[in-house]
Amino acid sequence: MRPGTGVATSRGGGGGAAGASRAVGEERALTSVAAGARYEGEPEDLPRLWHVTLSVSGEESPLAEVRRALEQLAHDHPFLLTSRYANDHAEIRYWEEARDLHDAAAVALRLWGEHRQTAGLPPWEIVGLEVIDRQTYHQRISEGYGPAPATPVGVHPF
Template sequence: MRPGTTTSRGGAGSRAADGERALTSVAAGDRFQSGESRDLPRLWHVTLSVSGGRAPIAEVRRALEQLAHDHPFLLTSRYAEDHAEIRYWEEARDLHDAAAVALRLWGEHRQTAGLPPWEIVGLEVIDRATYHQRIAAGYGPAPATPMGVHPF
């Protein structure tokens, strides 16, 4: 190595010496207003899509209703015999934390809510400002109304 050069052993998921993330996600970015702390929780809109083998539609509905009862933060669920979509707001420090919670939701509550053994096939996590910009511009899914559990 030439004098004055340095190397980095970390990759995209590496952590700095002080324990902080060495890199931030593109989605989280540096869009903080002056004076806003990165450690304060923010609201993130989550859309979790799951899919798998066919299950009795009444059981799918009952399981999603149980999940909504156990976790009233769920805004809406849509379902069919072989797939479902759950939309809700998550309060988290950053996109990484909100996505981590969302990716655990289905598996951690499969037994307690009686959810079908489906896999997660899609995840979208966007900040509150982006969600409202999309709605105002007529893009993206319609606002999550009516709230509750509904067939597709």
């Protein structure tokens, strides 16, 4: 059973004909679990907004090159809200539209690597990822946590 989901999954090998002899819940692909009654009547694949914070770090790079690369990434992908950077780490925040958290996280985990060459990003690794729904983001802001809404959009040093 996967923790927190109430969904049992099987990791066994197995082959056989179309699973005619398998028990319910065995040998099936993992899929998203509906969030509960509050989504009744809505399509499961309805996109939602997710706030993403991606943290990367690695060996030192010249600040001017890091800034230029992050500005290029923001130009190529205008969905980026803000980037903060130093010579050995950076943080990128943006909104992602996705069906569920899994999809938003998958896109975020590919962002740095897929755009490393086109934007000239440093060869840093992803060291942190936070993906939260819009409601949680706004709740944190109202409680005084998270970035202030007045944080300027763009690329800024830490």
